[in-house]
Amino acid sequence: MIWFSxxxxxxxxxxxxxxxxxMHINGFPIDEVSLETAIxxxxxxxxxxxxxxxxNILMWSHYSESHKGFCIEFERTDSNALGNWDHCMPVLYDDNLPAVRPIELGDKKVVSKILTTKSELWTYEREWRILVEKxxxxxxxxxxxxxxxxxxKMPVDIRQEIARILGGTVTYMHAVKSATKFAVDIKPVSLSDLTS
Structure with a gap:
């Protein structure tokens, strides 16, 4: 199971x-209360x-408790939700908020654009997202x-616990600080190194 925020x-x-x-539909003003409820x-x-x-070191800092967490790699195929573009959509990056006519709020494509558009400041994340109703x-x-x-920075005992749970069903890697750049390099780790 995985959490959807x-x-x-x-x-x-x-x-x-x-x-x-x-701010009107067919000449009638938009009801602000209804609009706020919909939003x-x-x-x-x-x-x-x-x-x-x-x-990306910024994402490691923001989303993994300052490099103490981990990143999960998923398989993307035509037969799972990640490979279906109706379910897993790329985020669009723009300087402006999407401009929408009120009547378009019932159009699935327009709503999808709203739900997947972010500021160009977030481009470095190269994000995709799956959306669900709740x-x-x-x-x-x-x-x-x-x-x-x-x-x-992930503690060794937590690495070992994850390896104990998942065993040999996945590949293991770790982020290592680069010696020459402001970057992390992703290096393979053997299961035997984690369990010994």
Missing amino acids: TAEKLNDPFEFSFHLSE RAMKQMGVLPFSEIND GNQTYLLPGNITGIVFGY
């Missing part, structure tokens, strides 16, 4: 934000974010776990 629990205050390009409901949807990369709860894994990358 709601948009309001994520660290970007602009998650699921947009602006209306007009609140949208922000209760569940989000499971992924990244194409596993070696957040702040667990769902089945979207694909098989194929690898674990340990943060360079």
